[in-house]
Amino acid sequence: MVEIISKRDGSRREDAAMRRLIEQNRATITRLADHISGGSYSAGKAAKPKPEAKGLIIHSVGSARSAIEASTRIRISLNGRVIMVDENSGRQLHHIGDLKRRDGNDVFVLATKANHYFSPVDEDIAAALADLDGGRLEADYGEEQLAADIGNRLGMN
Incomplete structure (x- = not known):
């Protein structure tokens, strides 16, 4: 069955x-x-009473900043990142590229799609700095000179 x-x-x-x-x-x-x-x-x-705004202090962090114009400068960090920063706030505005070690030399690598960066620089920045891409740093041309050249080409000085 x-x-x-x-x-x-x-x-x-x-x-x-x-x-x-x-x-x-x-x-x-x-x-x-x-x-x-x-x-x-x-x-x-039982139904709980809704909170009231009476007596509460609410801080809005984002709106407290003043609208000071950015004072930009090129900085090369200790880990080799070449960035554009705002000196007033210390915030990073753009990642320009990196200093990488190739064949025993420090080489500047511009942050472009061709160099396999996920977030490449703007096209106008890439055009202004294209001839610096792949340039070697030597004893007579160091990080300070590279930062100054990038700043000059981007019209920051």
Whole structure:
């Protein structure tokens, strides 16, 4: 003999009967839960008052800054990143490129798609600095001279 069991739509008879029993005795169940929990069951179900803004101090950090014009300069960090920074706030404005070690020499690599950078510099910056890309730093042409050249070509000095 084979019994075919299939899932019916809706709840089972036992589940429906249990739900009816709970709903019919809701008041008694709530009274018992309050007695056992010391009243915290009903207190947890009660509507909580909405917070009021009276007496609160709200600081908006973004709007507190003054609109001072950026004083830009080229900086080469200790890890070889060549960046344009705002001297007033210390924030990085653009990542220009990197100094990388190739064949024992430090080489300036411009941040372009051709050099496999995810966030390349703007096209006008790339055009102004294209001939510096791949240039070696030597004893007579160091990081300070490179930063000054980049600043001059971008019209910062």
